[in-house]
Amino acid sequence: MPATQRILAIFGTRPEAIKLFPLVHALADSRFVSRVCVSGQHRGMLDQVLAIAGIAPDHDLDLMQPDQALDALTANLLTGIGKVLDEERPDWVVVQGDTATAMCGALAAYYRKIPVAHVEAGLRSGNIHHPWPEEVNRKVIGGFAALHFAPTETAAAALRAENVDPATIHVTGNTVIDALHWVTEKIEREPSLAHGLAELESRFAGKRIIGVTSHRRENFGEGMQAIADAIRRLAARDDVAVIFPVHLNPNVRKVMEAELAGLANVALIEPLDYPHFARLIAISSLMLTDSGGVQEEAPALGKPVLVMRETTERPEGVEAGTAKLVGTDADRIVAEAARLLDDEAAYAAMARAHNPFGDGKAAARIVELLASSN
Numbered sequence: 098m099p100a101t102q103r104i105l106a107i108f109g110t111r112p113e114a115i116k117l118f119p120l121v122h123a124l125a126d127s128r129f130v131s132r133v134c135v136s137g138q139h140r141g142m143l144d145q146v147l148a149i150a151g152i153a154p155d156h157d158l159d160l161m162q163p164d165q166a167l168d169a170l171t172a173n174l175l176t177g178i179g180k181v182l183d184e185e186r187p188d189w190v191v192v193q194g195d196t197a198t199a200m201c202g203a204l205a206a207y208y209r210k211i212p213v214a215h216v217e218a219g220l221r222s223g224n225i226h227h228p229w230p231e232e233v234n235r236k237v238i239g240g241f242a243a244l245h246f247a248p249t250e251t252a253a254a255a256l257r258a259e260n261v262d263p264a265t266i267h268v269t270g271n272t273v274i275d276a277l278h279w280v281t282e283k284i285e286r287e288p289s290l291a292h293g294l295a296e297l298e299s300r301f302a303g304k305r306i307i308g309v310t311s312h313r314r315e316n317f318g319e320g321m322q323a324i325a326d327a328i329r330r331l332a333a334r335d336d337v338a339v340i341f342p343v344h345l346n347p348n349v350r351k352v353m354e355a356e357l358a359g360l361a362n363v364a365l366i367e368p369l370d371y372p373h374f375a376r377l378i379a380i381s382s383l384m385l386t387d388s389g390g391v392q393e394e395a396p397a398l399g400k401p402v403l404v405m406r407e408t409t410e411r412p413e414g415v416e417a418g419t420a421k422l423v424g425t426d427a428d429r430i431v432a433e434a435a436r437l438l439d440d441e442a443a444y445a446a447m448a449r450a451h452n453p454f455g456d457g458k459a460a461a462r463i464v465e466l467l468a469s470s471n
């Protein structure tokens with residue numbers, strides 16, 4: 098009988114929480130002692146996910162500061178997580194993706210010779226400035242992780258090209274699809290969990306809804322301004338309404354509030370919890386986003402997604418024809434969105450439920466791989 102494995106999952110932001118809750122659920126298994134440390138890199142947006150997923154962290158470093166700078170955040174994460182590792186002494190640390198919390202959690206583990214399992218390993222844009230600083234964060238973790246859970250074959254190939262030992266790379270699918278299935282089933286059982294958009298749905302009845310999210314650091318300044326400009330121009334159409342849950346980052350909020358507040362066809366709203374965000378995708382004709390996770394979820398739900406970035410580390414949606422890179426030029430964003438709204442054939446070509454990112458069973462695969470890596 099193999100010894101029980103002590104696993105510590107470390108995460109801190111909304112997308113990490115969404116993509117790790119299926120694994121935390123799956124680790125509730127007698128083969129593991131499963132513990133959770135949240136950094137609190139995000140606060141409200143993290144807590145929304147913890148609440149819906151029913152996760153009560155064993156450690157909460159609560160270290161978010163308003164408009165936090167990357168260097169202070171990194172320093173606080175490294176020392177804070179280090180102390181938790183000294184107390185917990187896990188056999189494995191699990192991190193997800195490419196945030197500051199993921200990188201520092203992995204690094205603090207490496208400093209203690211604790212093996213790291215990296216969920217969503219191998220995504221690469223090939224450009225260290227897009228996404229910034231995430232491209233480098235993810236590469237740092239990839240440099241020493243003991244297990245690399247690549248969501249797709251493309252991601253696995255990127256790791257092999259960096260001379261990562263192929264025996265440590267496993268294609269598992271992306272746990273975001275597990276999360277999406279879980280939340281969809283939860284809403285089916287309890288529809289009231291996603292009823293909060295009803296008022297907007299009736300206010301905008303008869304219009305085509307564009308769901309928007311935006312938060313990327315490399316888009317701050319000019320990029321955010323251009324995105325706001327594009328949304329204002331699109332919302333000037335009678336047949337369109339924009340629902341935009343605005344990220345809590347003040348660099349996003351101040352631009353969007355200054356440019357878009359009070360427009361008749363624009364609803365700037367607070368970040369939605371996961372069931373309501375899934376509902377927003379479902380009622381939208383198309384998604385306009387610079388988010389990583391939304392690029393994966395929208396194609397899975399058959400919604401075209403226009404990606405307001407110069408590059409993507411998730412080429413699978415673009416290759417499948419359900420996502421399109423449109424950059425942050427306002428004219429281009431408006432033209433691409435208008436094409437989808439006005440050209441039925443162009444819309445139909447993109448609005449195919451397609452899911453290159455996983456089958457909803459990634460967490461189960463990861464659990465078995467961890468169990469056999471004793």
Ligand code: UD1
Nearest residue numbers: 110138139140141142143162163164165196197345346347
């Ligand atoms: C972080 C991640 C990014 C990820 C994004 C997901 C890094 C460097 N960045 O970016 O990879 O795509 O999260 O959303 O790890 N804030 C709140 N409440 C919250 C969350 C944020 O008030 O619940 C505000 C705070 O003022 C905070 C600021 O947003 O200082 C920025 O948060 P931070 O986590 O540093 O960066 P994000 O841009 O959210």
Ligand code: UDP
Nearest residue numbers: 112115342368369370371374388389390391
């Ligand atoms: N999301 C959410 N509520 C919102 C906006 C997004 O629950 O108001 C979810 C979305 O479904 C996706 C994740 O948050 O799973 C994406 O997070 P974000 O865009 O902040 O980060 P990224 O994926 O770009 O790292």
